[in-house]
Amino acid sequence: MHIHKYEKIWLTFGIGCLIVFLTVVGVSAFAAGQQPPSCLTTIDPEKVDTTPPFDHPGLVKKGDDEYELNIVVAAFSFTPNAIEIPKGAKVTINVTSKDVIHGFEIPGTNINMMVEPGYVNSLTTTFDKPGEYTILCNEYCGAGHHMMTARIKVVE
Ligand code: CUA
CATH class of the missing domain: 2.60.40.420 (Cupredoxins -  blue copper proteins)
Incomplete structure (x- = not known):
């Protein structure tokens, strides 16, 4: 059952990456205000x-x-x-x-x-x-x- 264990590790790693990615995207989007510089x-x-x-x-x-x-x-x-x-x-x-x-x-x-x-x-x-x-x-x-x-x- 070694394969199962590695799958679990990779799955955890994958989800971890996704969370980090979404956090970075979310934080930078809101921090920047999501507005073009003009047109305000x-x-x-x-x-x-x-x-x-x-x-x-x-x-x-x-x-x-x-x-x-x-x-x-x-x-x-x-x-x-x-x-x-x-x-x-x-x-x-x-x-x-x-x-x-x-x-x-x-x-x-x-x-x-x-x-x-x-x-x-x-x-x-x-x-x-x-x-x-x-x-x-x-x-x-x-x-x-x-x-x-x-x-x-x-x-x-
Ligand atoms: Cu072209 Cu005004």
């Missing part, structure tokens, strides 16, 4: 124009060299579409869509966000090089998709 803030897409901060879109000074840039995205525009940002400033960009899913990409940087109706997507960045940057929509959103652009000018 929801907004009524029909009321974007009257919901702060999107009722006054644009650049807002939040502190010494710290800004918030709130942009309303809709087919087929970014509002505002010409923004001046001081070089080296810490800028938190918040975007939301009034209609369909759009994109928010600034070529030459690592900025690339989805813009979804009902959600506020955010990221914080710093523009270290002065010059002109273009904001593009990189999600196909309809006939005017290719015309959806805006400009950021980073100034010294």
